[in-house]
Every structure is written in structure tokens, then in C-alpha cells.
Amino acid sequence: MKNIILNAIQKSEKNYITYEEFISLCLYHSDKGYYQRSDTKIGRKGDFYTTSSVGTVYGEVIASVFCRLIKNEVIDPIFVEVGAGNGRFANSFLTYCQKNEPTIYANLEYRIVDESKYHRSLQMKTLAEHTNVNYYASISDLSKIQNGMIFSNELFDALPVRVVEFCQNKWLEVVISYNESYELIEKFIEIENDTFFEFLKHHHFSGKHGQRVEVPVAMESVFKGLNEVLDHGIIMTVDYGFTREEWNVPHRVKGSLRGYYQHEMKTNVFEFLGEMDLTTHIHWDELRRLAEMNHLENLYFNSQRQALLDFGILNWLVQHAATNPFSDEYKHNRAIQSLIMPGGISDSFQLLLQIKGFSETKKLKTRECLTINEYK
Template sequence: MDTFFRTLISTSPNELISYEKYIGSALYHPEFGYYMKDKQKIGRQGDFITTSNISDIYGRMMATWFSHVCTNSQLDPVFCEIGAGNGRFAKAFLQEWKERIQTPLTYIIVESSPFHRKLQRELLMDDFPIVQVENINEVNAFEGMIFSNELFDALPVHVIEKENQELHEVMIGIRNNELYEQKVPLTNTDIKLFLKESQIELKEKQRLEVPLAMVEMIKGISRALIKGIVVTADYGYTNEEWMDPRRVKGSLRGYYQHQMIDDILQNPGEMDITTHIHFDYLIQKGEQENLELVSKLRQDEFLLQAGILKELANHYDPNPFSEVSKRNRAIRSLIMPSGISSYFHVVIQQKELKLKWSDFFSE
């Protein structure tokens, strides 16, 4: 057991910590956190894969779409990406902008990981001017667009469970040099407020993740954006979907070398930890911060509306490894009913704008 976690727990009240504190430390501690370490995390050599690492088409499509929105809204071409990882999305976006759009662009990256900031500089700085900051609160308020892909699913969460008709928070302690769970009566008023605002009533033995950290992130996003749009791509459920019996155990899990790990108390700091996000809460809290919902649609539907089929090249090429063949396969993989995009949704919000559907998507 890592000395850090042993000390953290032993010095906490009742020698217990919340899942939120555990996940926050396991992922984001400056020295021990998974995301902070100098190691490959994304792609074949890492622990998980993202849409933008399948192909550059995702980043290129977003650049074309953002240009379309800027034209229709007179928005400044300022694009802020939160959690840019290895920088592959940014590179694809910037390449498309440089090749096809060419108007001046400001590209801001919010990235807490020193290792990822280094990767981004190595990949981008020679060819593209970017602005890097560590925290959303360091961004000078601007007009434009804020984008994130799999940001909210990586934020720490509390965990609650209903047992004997009483709500409990699931805490973490240490015994015999191993981490273990202990349920305590729920006293956290912020969690109680979340349940009230979300109108969620847990069933007996149901476990649920509570995304309190989401609120501060949404507030930070709204503070950074004077006027513009917010686009969030992630996997998650609505409140109604959370009540499905298949979700009774919640969604908290880890990933290590592309293998799903049910017990995230194993090897803290060595694996990615993720949860499905609460879409209704994201939208509700956004509206409280003046972020008006435009649409929530599946990622494959978003890409189709944004015109991804126009990028398919008509060709006959017997070589399946040609660039055109690979690009067409990547496009199809993003819009296939069983592909990665079918598990993601895209939430579009606007602030201080009154744009219509036609301003976002061509008919």
C-alpha cells in the first residue's frame, strides 16, 4: 500500500475517506496521480482509447463545423479544448483550419497533466501557436467555443448506496494494509441536494455515483466564456436511464492496458478511473450558469448532421492500406450503429446567443 494513501486515510476523520477524495488523489495527485505520471495512457500502448485517437477525421470535422458556426454567429474564432491528452485532436483540428479555413485562430488548451502538456508542445508548437494553461480558472474570459471529450467522466465522484431503506455514503478505509469499503449514514448536504435536484430515488441495494465536482467545472466553463458555445462529448445516462435495473451497481470502473477493472481500489495511481456522467445534471447545472441547452444527440448523429458523409472519398483502390481507404474506414467506424460513437453523446449549449438549429447544421 502506497505510503501516501496510508497517511491520507490514517489522518482523516474516523480513518475513512470518500470515494471522491480517493479518486481525486489516485488520478490527479501531483506526484502519485495516474494522469500526472510520465507514461503513455492513450492509444494501443496505453490503457484506453478515445475517439480522436482512432483517426484525425474527428478533429478535422470539428474544425469545419466550428468555422460554420462562427460564420453564422459572428463568433470570434477562439477555440478552447479542456483535457487535450496527447494533442492528437488539436493537431487534426489545427491542420484542417490551416489547410482549408485559414482565418486567424486562437487555440487554448486547458491541461492539468505536466506529461500531457509536454506531449502537446512536442506535437504542436513547431507548426501551430497554442496557449496552454493548467486550470480552466486561468483562462482569460473570451468569446468562442469550449470543447471537451471525455472530460466529465474522469472527474472524481462520491458513491452512495441504499441499504435497509437508508442512504449511506460508501467510504474507504485501510485494514491489513489493504483498502476496503465501509458504509456510513449519509450526512453530506451537497449529496442530498443533488438527489433532490435530480429527483432520484434509489432502490434497495442500488449504488450511484454523485458528480459534485461537475458543478465546479461547469462554473469554471461559464466564467471563462463571455459569449459562445460549449460542446461536451462523453458517455453517460439520463436520470431515467440510471434507474434501469442494469445500473443497480453504478458505473465506476478502472481501465488498465485496455482491460476493465471492477475493483478500483487495486493499485491506486496505476489505472484510469471513469464513470458514466449524469447528463440531466450537466444540463441542469449548465442552465443555472446561463448555458442554454441547444441539443443533446448521439455522437454518430452529430457527425452525420455536421456533414461527415461529405468526407467519404469515392474511389476504387484495391489497396486496403492506402490513405484514402484508411480514412474511409475511419469515417465508417465513427458512424456505424455499433461503433464507438453510438456510446457517446454530444451536448451543445450556448451562452448569450440565440442560435437556431440551422445555425449549427446545414439542412
């Protein structure tokens, strides 16, 4: 991967590449990119955990909300998962519908969009018994979604970004070149893209010495792709990020770009090139602004922990579970506990629900479906 990056720099007119290009090569290169490699990435044997790693409850709770929306005639049984990883979430979602909502399951169209051939192969193996699943490599391959739900978990944090830093009393872009020893280094250049200044101005990043900000240059195109394929319906986004106020915390002055390798956070993103995940915290205010610009409404936003509580996860607790820590009941309740305890994994994530083309009646029904705590 290092040779691929060096070659890209040498071929560039100005002998550097942007962080956007660097991240794209490291994660999405057709041969050596991290997400194209045939290695386990999620779970104990991988590089990071995600919410679907914690048992089946997470997928079941989201499925229950989806089914409530269908039964209340808010949406049709069309569910699109963008970036489905190893397929664990989809399997728990579909199995829940199959067992608890057979009528919905019989009419359910589950679409998976995943650029990674390796991940699609894992999904097909995991979901072999579910014949109502279709697989796509790109959002643009999807047919129009007339009235369904688009769901993603950690999609936007994996998108390439550009990086700017405030120094010499102005904002400069941070790019990547190499030294005489062919080691990758950073350098600063004048910002040539006016949209960067618009982004910084709109979100009130006035700048203080040494402050870094990741500009989410790919967020708009991905969101527009989702919006274009959705005629009417819901976009549910789960990810980790900060609101504008949260970016002001002093320890975030250097931004959030980092890597994860075998469950260790790496601040030096030049390590383990192509072998570790690269990620950033997303700008939630920008994602909400994009919705408003594209005639969608931001209906619900909360921490994942509070969202799961609102959605009724406590109803999944097994009453009078055995005290044996190795029993299935005990493990089941412990998984729920890990999802809702303050300071746990769900406090690191947020959930945003955006709607398109809904009447006031549908908006009201949607809110009611999101806050029913006695359903299973």
C-alpha cells in the same frame, strides 16, 4: 500510491476518506497520480481509446463546424480545448483550418487547458508548428473568452465523485478505510452532506436495495469555472454518460465507477492504484440542469454518431476508394465507418452543445450550422 492512500486515511479524523478523495489521489496526485505519470495512456499502447484515436477525421469535422460558425458571424475565432490529452485532436483541428480556412487560421487563437505537465509536454511537441496555441494548467488561468467556443472530450467522466448506496432502507455514503491487514476496504456512514439528498431527490433516485449512485460533486465547480470564463459563446461537451431514464436499467444498479488498465475494464478500483484510469458515466441531466441554473441554454444533445452525421462527416468519404485495405483511401473510409456505424465507438458517447448570451438570430444560425450535411 497505496501508502499515500493509507497515510491519508490515517491522518483523517474518522479513519476513512471519501471516494472523492480516493479518486483525486489516484488520478491527480502531484507525483504518483495517473494523469501526472509520464506514460502513454491513450491508444494501443495505453489503457483506453478515445475518439481522436481514430484518424484525423474527428478533429476535422469539429473544425468544420467551428469554421461555419465563424463565417456565419456566430462566434469569433477563439477555441479552447480543456483536457487535450496527447494533442492529436488539436493537431487535426488546426491542420484542417490551416489547409482549408487559411483566413480563419491566421486569426485563430487556440487555447489548451491541461493540468498534466506530461500531457502539456506532449501537446507542445505535437503542435510545434502551430504558433497560435497557448497552454494553461487551469481554467482559472484563462483570460475572459468574449465570444468563442469551449470544447472538451471526456472531461467530466474523469472528475472525482462521491458514492452512495441504498441499504438498511436508507441512503448511506460509501467511504474507504482499511482492515487489520492494511488492505483497502469500503465502509458505510451516515450521509452528512444535504446536497447529496437534494441531488437524489431532484433526479428521482428513490432507492432500491443495493443501488449505488455516483454523486458528481466536482461537476458543478468545473462547469462554473467554464461559465465564468465565457462571456458569450458555446460550450461543446463530448463524453459518455446516461440520462435519468437510462440509469434505471437493472444492470446499472451498481453504478458506473470502474477502472481501465491496458484496455481491460476493472470493476475493482483498488487494483493498480495510480496505474489505471478511473472513470464514471456522467449524469447528463445534471449537466443540463447546471446550464439552466447559470443562464445557459441547452441547444443540442445527441449521440456522437448522430452528431457527426449531422455535422457532415459523410462528406469526408473518399469516392471510389481503392479496394486495397492497406491504401490510405481505404483506411480513411474505414476510420469514418468506425465513427458512424451503429454499435461503434460513437454510440458510447454523447455530444451536448450549450450556448450563452445568444440572440434568437444567433440561435437560428447555430442550428443551421450544426445540420449542414454537404460541406467540406
